[in-house]
Amino acid sequence: MKVTIIEDPNINETEISIVCSKMTSEIHDIVSKISAVGLTLTGEKEGETFLIPIKEIFYFESVDGNIFFYTENETYEATAKLYKIEEELKNLQFARISKTVIANLDKMLSIKKTENSRLVATLINKEKLVVSRQYVPQIKKKLGV
Amino acid sequence: MFRNCWRSLMYQLGLVAIVFIIFSLVFHESVRINHLYHMVCAVIPAHLFSFFTMWLKLFSKRIWIRRAIIMAFDIFTLYAVGYAVGTLRFEFDSLTVYGIVSLGVIIAMVFAFYVADKIEEQNLKLINQKLGEKNTSNME
Numbered sequence A: 001m002k003v004t005i006i007e008d009p010n011i012n013e014t015e016i017s018i019v020c021s022k023m024t025s026e027i028h029d030i031v032s033k034i035s036a037v038g039l040t041l042t043g044e045k046e047g048e049t050f051l052i053p054i055k056e057i058f059y060f061e062s063v064d065g066n067i068f069f070y071t072e073n074e075t076y077e078a079t080a081k082l083y084k085i086e087e088e089l090k091n092l093q094f095a096r097i098s099k100t101v102i103a104n105l106d107k108m109l110s111i112k113k114t115e116n117s118r119l120v121a122t123l124i125n126k127e128k129l130v131v132s133r134q135y136v137p138q139i140k141k142k143l144g145v
Numbered sequence B: 001m002f003r004n005c006w007r008s009l010m011y012q013l014g015l016v017a018i019v020f021i022i023f024s025l026v027f028h029e030s031v032r033i034n035h036l037y038h039m040v041c042a043v044i045p046a047h048l049f050s051f052f053t054m055w056l057k058l059f060s061k062r063i064w065i066r067r068a069i070i071m072a073f074d075i076f077t078l079y080a081v082g083y084a085v086g087t088l089r090f091e092f093d094s095l096t097v098y099g100i101v102s103l104g105v106i107i108a109m110v111f112a113f114y115v116a117d118k119i120e121e122q123n124l125k126l127i128n129q130k131l132g133e134k135n136t137s138n139m140e
Helices: A027-034 A082-086 A131-141 B002-026 B033-057 B064-083 B092-139
Strands: A040-046 A048-053 A059-063 A068-071 A075-078 A096-099 A102-106 A108-113 A119-123 A128-131
Touching: A027 B092, A059 A082, A082 A102, A096 A128, A096 A131, A102 A128, A108 B092, A128 A131, A131 B092, B002 B033, B033 B064, B064 B092
Parallel strands: none
Antiparallel strands: A040 A048, A040 A075, A059 A068, A059 A102, A068 A075, A096 A102, A108 A119, A119 A128
């Protein structure tokens, strides 16, 4: 892959162009990684507001109408609704894996079938999340399978 | 697991009630309360059997075999309860026909489950392969 960087002091906004013969999953992955750079989300914890980089978020979960998101060691409450978050993250490597959870595919190790025939995703921090079968096609699409 | 089982039983009983209402509206001449009794009595043992197969982790690696056993038991219970309650009365010939039809349905469904399981396995393999590649590139 050829990478060209053009420095021009007259340009106000940085622009990234990708020239390719065909859109592949690899390019999709690059686009989502670039899009995530500098993106943050507001989360509340114990009355304080924090700006959390999107790439540090493992997953979002809706619990009794409240939306929480989880980083490696912390839990924050989000102010937006889950469907709004899903919409905002549609170009990133986040996919809805069940009715109440949107997971970061970059933080996912594997998806396996359990003994009671459920699908369970294991994250890199060894946390396990239940995956609904109806969302598997979306996950496949996001991963470019 | 118990909570899921209970919830699923409630769904099935709800479904039975809906089916009964629809049938009694469409075939109001021939549908009797015995039919509802029959369906409810068949659902409960079939559901308990399904729960125990899951609890005992029977054929956990070959889910389609477990499903086949459950389905065979479901159909058996449906006929056995129907016979006991009096909604089904078999003569030898009709019993043979029911048996053949049931066997056909079981074989078709098991085959469908088997194919669905294989497709799912294939999908999971591809997903895990992709996740593996992703993790490797992230580490690099």
